[in-house]
Amino acid sequence: xxxxxLKTNYEEIVKEFIEIGGEHILTQGTDILDFDDNFxxxxxxxxxxxxxxxxxxxxxxxxxxxxxxxxxLEENIFERAQKEMAKFVELFEKNKENVSAIGECGLDYxxxxxxxxxxxxxxxxxxEVQKLMLREQIKIALENSLAVSIHARDVMGSEECxxxxxxxxxxxxxxxxxxxxxxxxxSLKQLEKILDLGFHIGFNAIITYRSGGNVREILKNTPIxxxxxxxxxxxxxxxxxxxxxxxxxKFAQPKDIREIMDVACEIKSIxxxxxxxxxxxxxxxxxxxx
Numbered sequence: 001x002x003x004x005x006l007k008t009n010y011e012e013i014v015k016e017f018i019e020i021g022g023e024h025i026l027t028q029g030t031d032i033l034d035f036d037d038n039f040x041x042x043x044x045x046x047x048x049x050x051x052x053x054x055x056x057x058x059x060x061x062x063x064x065x066x067x068x069x070x071x072x073l074e075e076n077i078f079e080r081a082q083k084e085m086a087k088f089v090e091l092f093e094k095n096k097e098n099v100s101a102i103g104e105c106g107l108d109y110x111x112x113x114x115x116x117x118x119x120x121x122x123x124x125x126x127x128e129v130q131k132l133m134l135r136e137q138i139k140i141a142l143e144n145s146l147a148v149s150i151h152a153r154d155v156m157g158s159e160e161c162x163x164x165x166x167x168x169x170x171x172x173x174x175x176x177x178x179x180x181x182x183x184x185x186x187s188l189k190q191l192e193k194i195l196d197l198g199f200h201i202g203f204n205a206i207i208t209y210r211s212g213g214n215v216r217e218i219l220k221n222t223p224i225x226x227x228x229x230x231x232x233x234x235x236x237x238x239x240x241x242x243x244x245x246x247x248x249x250k251f252a253q254p255k256d257i258r259e260i261m262d263v264a265c266e267i268k269s270i271x272x273x274x275x276x277x278x279x280x281x282x283x284x285x286x287x288x289x290x
Contacts, residue, residue, distance in 0.1 A: 001027040001045075001053070002037035003155050005201050006234050011224055014045045017254035024283050025053045026230075027255050028149060030060035032087055039098060048069055054100035054287050056149050058137055061086050061108040061130040068129075069122055081129045087206060092140065100287045102141040103149025104182060105134055107168075109161040110153045129208050131168060138172040141179070147286040148179035150199075152186070153223075162186045166193050173197065178286060180228050183236075192220055195226060200282060204232045205252060207263050208239040208281065224278050228286075229264065 001010050017025065025045070029038040038055050042117065045053040049241040067084055068077045092099065112118060112126045141148045142158050152165040169177060181194050182202040206212040219227070234251035241250050261279075265272050 001025070001041045001233070002029065002034040006253060007037060007041070008040050010045065012046070013255070014048055014052065014062060018049050019253050022254055022257065023052070023280055026056055026101065026149070026283075026287055027053055028056040028058065028101075028104050031063055031066075032059070032091065033086070033140075035095070038094065041099075043083070044167060051288075054245075055098060056101035056103045057088075057092055057095070057099050057103040058103040058149065059084065059133060060104050061106050061151060062111045063128055064129050065112050067124070067262055069118065069188050074105060075124045077129050079131075081133055081245055085133055088137075094261070099144075101147045101179070102137050102144075102147055103147075103179070103215060104151040105137040105148060106151035107131065107134060107161050107165045108151060109155050109158070127177060131164065132224070134165070134168055135172050138169065138177060142173070142176060145196045147175060149202075150181045151181060152181065153182070154186075156266045159187060159190065160249055162230070164191050164199070166190060169199070170197060180286065182230060183232050184286065185215055186216065186218075188221055191221060195222070200226045200228050200286065202228045202230045203260065203264065204230050205236045205238040205256060205260050207267070208259060209242075210239075216263075216267055224268060224270065224275065225282065227264070227275075227279055228282060229257050229260050229279060 001007065006013060027038050027042055028033045035057060041054040042055045064081045068080045107130045109127060110273045112123055138148060150165060150169065152162045178198060180200040180202045183204050184201045203215065203219055206215045206288040207219055231254060233251040233253050237252045238256045240259055261272065261275055265275055
């Protein structure tokens, strides 16, 4: 919610979500600079409806590219990443009573792979830094009994990133970690591994797209009890928004969850009431401090 245009219009956006019967929003801080905004928006939103918004804090894997090689710093990638993680830990400790999850955190081999100016050595360093920082964030989640929201994005045609992510979650989680693989687009084989770890799968508006057949197939093979629904706002607006020519600024927002879940109901052949009840329970079990 701390990204534009959601940030500027959050009050109206949250009210519209409440009007359609919306119950829960998890706003995720992925950059140290947006943490304060996430807390502020959650606090104000919870005045509109108690306990409607919860905050996850994490350092997105691409953050470590942004604060190192993209800034052309003299210190090496590992040193800079450790400093950023130290800042994260300090901010987390100061605010942890208001934190409901760790995330987004994870691995992303896609973004740095498409930069043709990076050497193979730089790319390998970024990959290893992401792995180390994911392990650190998982440890924080376990120490504080928090769920994690996992991001994993592969290079087209590769499964390396997802496999590395699953392995690290298994090794560090030791069967004790809970959470969700957000916006999952991996393979059915990898889906089985994630479900075996006890994790949930996050589905967004990709299932409403004509090109989203692979994700619809993933949804067919995911038990309802392991599903969560998200908008990944402001990214990935649903198909109804994408095709409207009179909308100048097309973005995803919380109320779009209705369209996403409508499609999920069709795919799973279940009534909306049942899907809402089960996924609300899953959200509460993962992200609410009871």
